[in-house]
Amino acid sequence: MWAHKRIHGAAPAPVGSGDDPPSSGPTAYAFGRFVLIPERQVLMEHHQPVHLGSRALDILTLLVQRAGALVGKDEILARVWAHSVVEDSNIKVNMAALRRALEGDGSHRAFIATTRGRGYRFVGIVQQIHWTETTALGAGGSLLPRRLPALVSPLVGRHREAAALMDDVEQHRLVSLVGPAGVGKTSLALSVATQLAEHYRHGACLVDLAAVTDPSTVPATVAAALDLSVEGPAALSALCRCLEHQELLLMLDTCDAQVDAAAHCADELLRRCPGLRLLVTCREPLSVSGECVRRLRGLALPRSASRLTTARAMCFPAIRLLLDRAAAHSRGFVLQEGEAGKAAELCRRLDGLPLAIELAATQLVDHGLDGLLQQLDIGLQGLGARRGGPERHRSLDAAQAWGWRHLSAREVRLLMAASALDGDFDVQKAAVMASRPGSGLEALSRPELVGVLSALARKSLLTRDLRDGAPRYRLPETTRAHGHARMAREAREAARPEHPVRPALHEIAGRPHLSAYGLRAVRAGGDAAIID
Ligand SMILES: Nc1ncnc2c1ncn2[C@@H]1O[C@H](COP(=O)(O)OP(=O)(O)O)[C@@H](O)[C@H]1O
Ligand SMILES: [Mg+2]
Structure with a gap:
């Protein structure tokens, strides 16, 4: 994982120029799918070390630090073989090894251009970054970035929806999961992204757009979630350059307040970054080309609440969630025989919304099913009051107010x-x-x-x-x-x-x-x- 990436359209600032990003990790240079960390004498490709001799790495460091400029053979000899006298052919041998490492069998773009008889020029776009010590070691020892938060508790129900969403993400590069506030979009998308992350060379990342108030900062917010930093009017373009060689599943979460900006950003990213897939959550579709839209409704409920037995009621995820959460909140809570119909009615009045059900469940012991139903007769005020999580998830009223914004x-x-x-x-x-x-x-x-x-x-x-x-x-x-x-x-x-x-x-x-x-x-x- 890298931090505080600064993106240079042209040559990077020379090391020690006073323009270095303030960070604790060693200075590194990112270009294409590579990161060069001179202090460690390491070149990483897709987070895996590349086998290269120290001279080849020194040449690469010199060229990368002077990206865009012609570096003469004499300068290379003086810098890389400072205390020995060697033939020009040494440069050629090391340059060939470098090219093999950077360009493979020729299927990748060239990073080093030769000016015959004069020298070499690094022609890739370089970003000066800081390699952090906290780089996460993923499964199997690979350096897969871990950028998805964990789900606090497992999902109740949603098996069919999760399977369908996985298929959608495999088939489409942009999938939007849409639905009302609190229906469980983020939870479901996160669960799916977590399961799919290992299929992407660069893993998966969640970008929370809920708090963005200025649409022009959407690209910077996406970049920040990836530990990159882009600024200014060309921020989106810089972000695209950074991600153009990445194989990544990006979750753009809670785009509700910035639909236009998120749509523009998604459209541009998809066009310029072929290895990128987007899983969006929003109350509405982004309406960009190629979008696969899936609507998420409330958790399943029985059609009729009459003659519902407690055992049968537990087959319905909405009721199961209500009772699970009530029992977790207050040990010993059990649904009495004969109350299943009321539990179903309560869940129906809450539209099967997991958020609403969770909030009501915390008050079930205090008010009982009858009390909660009576309270709902009057309004949503007073239903639910929890401390953790975003403000909009703390009460039913707050969730509604959020849904009505904009x-x-x-x-x-x-x-x-x-x-x-x-x-x-x-x-x-x-x-x-x-x-x-x-x-x-x-x-x-x-x-x-x-x-x-x-x-x-x-x-x-x-x-x-x-x-x-x-x-x-x-x-x-x-x-x-x-x-x-x-x-x-x-x-x-x-x-x-x-x-x-x-x-x-x-x-x-x-x-x-x-x-x-x-x-x-x-x-x-x-x-x-x-x-x-
Ligand atoms: N299937 C589910 N099972 C259990 N809890 C759920 C489920 N779906 C959502 N939740 C809970 O409901 C709340 C709202 O879910 P969230 O995914 O944030 O909704 P949205 O993104 O649609 O606003 C969260 O506290 C979440 O943990
Ligand atoms: Mg959400």
């Missing part, structure tokens, strides 16, 4: 309006909701409305299925609850006498289209602002 105003308004509808709905029904005064969508034309619905489905905030050739949309329960809470908060803050959802709530009886969530919220007395 939506357009129209998309937010539509989600809020649709949170008053129960079950699935078609464009017609959405149009009725949108036309309600105060929805904020009154001015939307039908094609614009369809556009907003499509964008929300693409971003995994709505599910879309075709029925009789026409799309039907559905809000996941957790999204609906969040939308409803936002609507209620807005009404409260604006102290509005009327709100689009309010007339509907006043007419609960005989209005089957009204969201069961809204209905439960009213019955539970959870939102005084709406009920009046």
